[in-house]
């Protein structure tokens with residue numbers, strides 16, 4: 001079943017007439033340019049959440065919506081240009097801790113252009129004040145973002161596209177500032193939409209093809225994301241489960257397979273990626289899904305994520321036959337004591353076992369690693385570096401934990417903080433930021449780098465980067481052909497041991 005695709009005209013052409021202006025311009029705040037992680041095996045996918053909300057608003061409220069994809073733009077200033085030209089009544093921004101600053105600058109730009117601003121997502125759920133003080137009118141609850149955004153849009157229409165405290169108070173679960181600049185919420189909750197009733201995300205053909213073409217240029221599989229579930233019932237420490245909460249719900253296998261086949265027929269795509277918080281979960285559903293996909297036609301290459309403590313090897317055989325080619329494994333740390341203290345629910349042994357199980361089915365394995373965890377010391381980081389070196393994964397996604405995350409103040413976290421790591425945890429970020437950055441860079445570069453002790457190499461690398469003249473030169477000559485060669489040479493000198501055969 002083909003779904004309607006939105007028209008994204010925010011990126012080119014002249015000002016729009018009143019009839020052409022969208023009611024709502026939806027975007028995320030991820031910019032590929034400044035993201036150093038692109039040097040690893042990562043490649044961003046067209047974002048799902050704004051596209052999902054856009055599809056719901058179009059279907060339920062006949063809203064004039066447009067998507068603005070920030071991925072390949074230069075920065076938040078490009079967004080200001082787009083909003084000035086398109087002049088939507090309102091802007092909706094997806095928030096995430098890693099894109100916070102960009103989102104704040106974008107929402108300020110939208111306010112300057114006279115648009116009402118809605119934000120939604122895990123970061124605004126956890127830190128609503130950060131966004132409201134930066135200029136957002138309303139924080140829409142992220143776990144039910146489609147239904148809540150629809151209510152916000154109806155309230156906005158009723159108040160002539162200008163939010164008032166009265167109109168904001170009509171949106172269940174929304175957070176906003178009242179006339180006295182106090183944080184307010186009416187405390188209600190919109191009803192949850194069954195996942196099979198949600199329309200498939202808007203996938204604007206031109207933007208989608210731009211995404212696919214970019215990754216072909218970088219010789220990575222042309223991939224599109226989709227989602228089969230929401231929520232995560234697993235108990236990892238330092239995870240607030242704040243995107244879609246702990247309640248786990250899943251689409252029917254038939255609906256997921258229909259979307260996969262439609263995507264494969266509509267776009268030149270090499271691989272489909274499940275952007276679920278955890279995909280390899282619930283053996284019964286996975287068996288039904290694999291059977292349904294196998295019956296629907298030839299195998300379709302796809303990948304998903306797994307949790308080392310909840311991997312069921314029995315489901316792998318059928319999934320591999322249906323097209324599973326790669327698994328991203330959560331492997332927060334290689335330190336046994338750190339994982340135990342932070343109540344992560346698995347140990348390094350589980351990680352090694354899971355990798356062996358996955359590889360025994362010929363699957364490619366990527367790792368998702370966290371650095372900068374509370375209480376993490378040099379020995380813990382060494383253990384993580386060693387784990388990555390031993391596993392030699394096909395790609396490592398390294399994230400810096402946010403030591404100020406409100407997840408730290410969850411009720412059940414207090415026990416951890418009061419435990420044996422109290423002193424270290426109280427200081428939170430126990431390793432200096434540059435060390436964590438270098439460790440992250442080294443892990444991302446694992447497949448290409450050569451050298452001995454990463455820390456010795458890393459300190460030399462940092463020392464070199466402190467030469468201001470070199471940094472100024474590299475910044476001043478972004479388009480000089482020699483810059484690429486210098487960058488290539490610099491990366492050849494990055495720290496790290498040779499990859500094991």
Ligand code: SF4
Pocket residue numbers: 232233234235236239240241277278307330
């Ligand atoms: S599997 Fe991912 S989403 Fe689920 S609890 Fe662990 S870290 Fe959080």
